Amino acid sequence: MRIGILTSGGDCPGINATIRGVCKSAINHYGMEVVGIRSGFQGLLTGEAEPLTEKELSGLLNLGGTILGTSREKPFKKGGIVADSNKPALMERNIQQMGLDCVVCIGGNGTQKTAAKMAAMGLNIVSVPKTIDNDIWGTDFSFGFDSAVNIATDAIDRLHSTASAHKRVMVIEVMGHKAGWIALYSGMAGGGDVILVPEIPYDIHRIGDTILQRLKKGKPYSIVVVAEGIQTLDGKRAAEYIAQEIEYETGIETRETVLGYIQRGGSPTPFDRNLATRMGGHAAELVASGQFGRMVALKGNDITSVPLADVAGKLKLVTEQHDLVVQGRRMGVCFG
Numbered sequence: 001m002r003i004g005i006l007t008s009g010g011d012c013p014g015i016n017a018t019i020r021g022v023c024k025s026a027i028n029h030y031g032m033e034v035v036g037i038r039s040g041f042q043g044l045l046t047g048e049a050e051p052l053t054e055k056e057l058s059g060l061l062n063l064g065g066t067i068l069g070t071s072r073e074k075p076f077k078k079g080g081i082v083a084d085s086n087k088p089a090l091m092e093r094n095i096q097q098m099g100l101d102c103v104v105c106i107g108g109n110g111t112q113k114t115a116a117k118m119a120a121m122g123l124n125i126v127s128v129p130k131t132i133d134n135d136i137w138g139t140d141f142s143f144g145f146d147s148a149v150n151i152a153t154d155a156i157d158r159l160h161s162t163a164s165a166h167k168r169v170m171v172i173e174v175m176g177h178k179a180g181w182i183a184l185y186s187g188m189a190g191g192g193d194v195i196l197v198p199e200i201p202y203d204i205h206r207i208g209d210t211i212l213q214r215l216k217k218g219k220p221y222s223i224v225v226v227a228e229g230i231q232t233l234d235g236k237r238a239a240e241y242i243a244q245e246i247e248y249e250t251g252i253e254t255r256e257t258v259l260g261y262i263q264r265g266g267s268p269t270p271f272d273r274n275l276a277t278r279m280g281g282h283a284a285e286l287v288a289s290g291q292f293g294r295m296v297a298l299k300g301n302d303i304t305s306v307p308l309a310d311v312a313g314k315l316k317l318v319t320e321q322h323d324l325v326v327q328g329r330r331m332g333v334c335f336g
């Protein structure tokens, strides 16, 4: 078999480890040929692709970014980077011309949606979930999340000492537009006193009270972890708005930090490298056994797969019943 592989959407640590996992098992174990498609779905539209051999697959395990490049081209939507009136048909023609028996798509929610539509057209598609946001439905975790949580937790750890030295409130904004998984996991791992996620509405007076109560108990500093996607008034960035409101409510000097793209760059953690390797291997197995139209998934400790049609258009969100929220509340963490 000859398979194509592409990476689409925002990058994250572990993509290259996944490419390595898919391609090495496809080549070594299943005797397949592999073609790397450049810049996500854009490469399927322009035909930009080259064969991947053992040589190109070296040194990928700990490498951040993606050797194939990525884009946010959405071939089923109007507009986009490539101009063509019928992009789905163009992709189908290019897949045929490249002689591909299947395309493995590595990406986030947008990619899963596109992959599901391609599968519905009758194309042979297998996908792998990738996002630091951990919000893809159907998998317990996606690779990239653990790396982002590690980076965010390290940043929170560092804020503790400076917050304590100056008796300040420190607000840190982490990624997550719709889902607050990074805020929840890094906030709890970093001992945040207030954790705000887009899924749980907050009351600024309650946040102020939490911080003042801490002061009364002899704790003159507080750490506030906010997801970028929480609601703010007057269109301000999450951290800026919350810091300003906390200072107003409590009178305590408050500073903000926006962590930004640092969360997406660099080397994956060992957990993510192994998750990416296992998921990549499973993608190759799905291709070899002709199980198309499926997304690789982690359920508990097992790697399995779910139908792409079930994944598309859904989001996996934080709930108030999540055990980290329940346990955090029991310990006095304010979730808003």
Ligand code: F6P
Pocket (backbone or CB within 6 Å): 010, 108, 131, 132, 133, 175, 176, 177, 228, 264
């Ligand atoms: O999907 C991952 C993510 O990192 C979000 O948390 C973030 O808001 C978004 O990508 C930003 O990505 P870009 O600026 O590349 O569109």
